[in-house]
Amino acid sequence: xxxxxxxxxxxxxxxxxxxxxxxxxxxxxxxxxxxxxxxxxxxxxxxxxxxxxxxxxxxxxxxxxxxxxxxxxxxxxxxxxxxxxxxxxxxxxxxxxxxxxxxxxxxxxxxxxxxxxxxxxxxxxxxxxxxxxxxxxxxxxxxxxxxxxxxxxxxxxxxxxxxxxxxxxxxxxxxxxxxxxxxxxxxxxxxxxxxxxxxxxxxxxxxxxxxxxxxxxxxxxxxxxxxxxxxxxxxxxxxxxxxxxxxxxxxxxxxxxxxxxxxxxxxxxxxxxxxxxxxxxxxxxxxxx
Amino acid sequence: xxxxxxxxxxxxxxxxxxxxxxxxxxxxxxxxxxxxxxxxxxxxxxxxxxxxxxxxxxxxxxxxxxxxxxxxxxxxxxxxxxxxxxxxxxxxxxxxxxxxxxxxxxxxxxxxxxxxxxxxxxxxxxxxxxxxxxxx
Numbered sequence: 001x002x003x004x005x006x007x008x009x010x011x012x013x014x015x016x017x018x019x020x021x022x023x024x025x026x027x028x029x030x031x032x033x034x035x036x037x038x039x040x041x042x043x044x045x046x047x048x049x050x051x052x053x054x055x056x057x058x059x060x061x062x063x064x065x066x067x068x069x070x071x072x073x074x075x076x077x078x079x080x081x082x083x084x085x086x087x088x089x090x091x092x093x094x095x096x097x098x099x100x101x102x103x104x105x106x107x108x109x110x111x112x113x114x115x116x117x118x119x120x121x122x123x124x125x126x127x128x129x130x131x132x133x134x135x136x137x138x139x140x141x142x143x144x145x146x147x148x149x150x151x152x153x154x155x156x157x158x159x160x161x162x163x164x165x166x167x168x169x170x171x172x173x174x175x176x177x178x179x180x181x182x183x184x185x186x187x188x189x190x191x192x193x194x195x196x197x198x199x200x201x202x203x204x205x206x207x208x209x210x211x212x213x214x215x216x217x218x219x220x221x222x223x224x225x226x227x228x229x230x231x232x233x234x235x236x237x238x239x240x241x242x243x244x245x246x247x248x249x250x251x252x253x254x255x256x257x258x259x260x261x262x263x264x265x266x267x268x269x270x271x272x273x274x275x276x277x278x279x280x281x282x283x284x285x286x287x288x289x
Numbered sequence: 290x291x292x293x294x295x296x297x298x299x300x301x302x303x304x305x306x307x308x309x310x311x312x313x314x315x316x317x318x319x320x321x322x323x324x325x326x327x328x329x330x331x332x333x334x335x336x337x338x339x340x341x342x343x344x345x346x347x348x349x350x351x352x353x354x355x356x357x358x359x360x361x362x363x364x365x366x367x368x369x370x371x372x373x374x375x376x377x378x379x380x381x382x383x384x385x386x387x388x389x390x391x392x393x394x395x396x397x398x399x400x401x402x403x404x405x406x407x408x409x410x411x412x413x414x415x416x417x418x419x420x421x422x423x424x425x
Binding site for chain 2: 003004005008009253255259260281285
């Protein structure tokens with residue numbers, strides 16, 4: 001599993017992505033037989049194991065809160081653009097995971113659809129979005145989710161209205177052709193995970209039996225070709241203000257936890273219970289202990 | 290494998306209420322260093338979690354990052370090793386300065402200025418990843 005810091009230059013990011021795609025293609029033959037593995041195998045063959053279970057296992061780490069770097073979080077986009085022509089009929093996203101905060105999500109979305117990249121005009125984008133087949137039911141479910149409280153314990157944080165009002169859900173879904181899983185860091189509003197489970201994995205995934213459940217804070221949509229789309233909100237852990245020492249690096253630590261869990265269980269997102277555990281651990285790792 | 294930035298953070302905090310950025314002179318206070326860089330922070334967090342689960346995973350998390358052939362580079366390599374993380378992904382480059390983020394805080398701890406020297410990240414070469422993968 002390769003995680004890439006958004007600080008790299010465009011050239012750097014492109015080369016890592018290209019190399020990983022190339023390796024994935026080369027590793028195809030070996031990949032199917034290594035579905036189950038022990039941790040020692042992980043150390044030797046993680047490249048092949050992880051690329052079998054995700055298209056191109058690259059977790060993008062986004063730079064956060066640097067006032068001068070408006071465009072840093074978008075440096076991955078040219079790399080994605082140059083990889084799209086290699087995907088052909090494979091509808092999986094070139095980047096497996098990305099963990100932007102709300103500002104970075106907006107920057108990514110804006111840059112993806114604007115000139116000169118115009119990634120949302122690409123064939124690949126249309127095919128993926130079309131396959132989602134999101135209609136009235138999805139929109140209604142999203143409206144209902146937006147009315148949910150931001151967290152279940154303190155009523156004074158407001159609701160999840162920002163998912164609709166600020167277009168967060170829409171932007172995230174529209175980036176899914178490029179990022180297979182988005183773990184959106186919403187600060188005190190918790191984490192909003194938006195991700196795709198490809199058709200093959202979907203057949204055996206427990207998500208296939210799940211329906212949207214507003215109380216559980218998730219929306220599940222079943223796409224035309226059997227792909228599953230999930231949007232799930234995880235409220236932030238409640239901490240008394242006096243216990244908050246320092247938020248510097250909190251995003252990095254959270255991402256480190258997600259990575260560690262994914263390295264050991266690359267399909268954690270494909271099961272609601274392992275996903276919940278992964279998120280809960282990622283949030284708890286920030287607590288003083 | 291985490292590919293990204295590794296840096297040294299140097300934090301200067303003046304003891305007095307005078308503004309260190311206006312004084313045209315040095316003021317007494319505390320200067321401390323810590324390891325920083327988004328990629329490095331993530332690699333360390335992943336390392337701590339992986340090693341808490343199993344002692345066979347001490348080399349599972351590797352940070353691939355360019356460093357300079359300078360004191361800060363040596364400091365990064367040594368301090369990384371000191372916390373039990375492998376440092377063989379820290380690759381020295383010619384003519385590069387190890388990334389340093391120099392921050393100035395006021396007495397209450399707010400960031401009021403500083404200089405971030407991150408140029409070295411442009412020196413990242415894909416070969417650094419390739420050679421790591423063979424030994425991974």
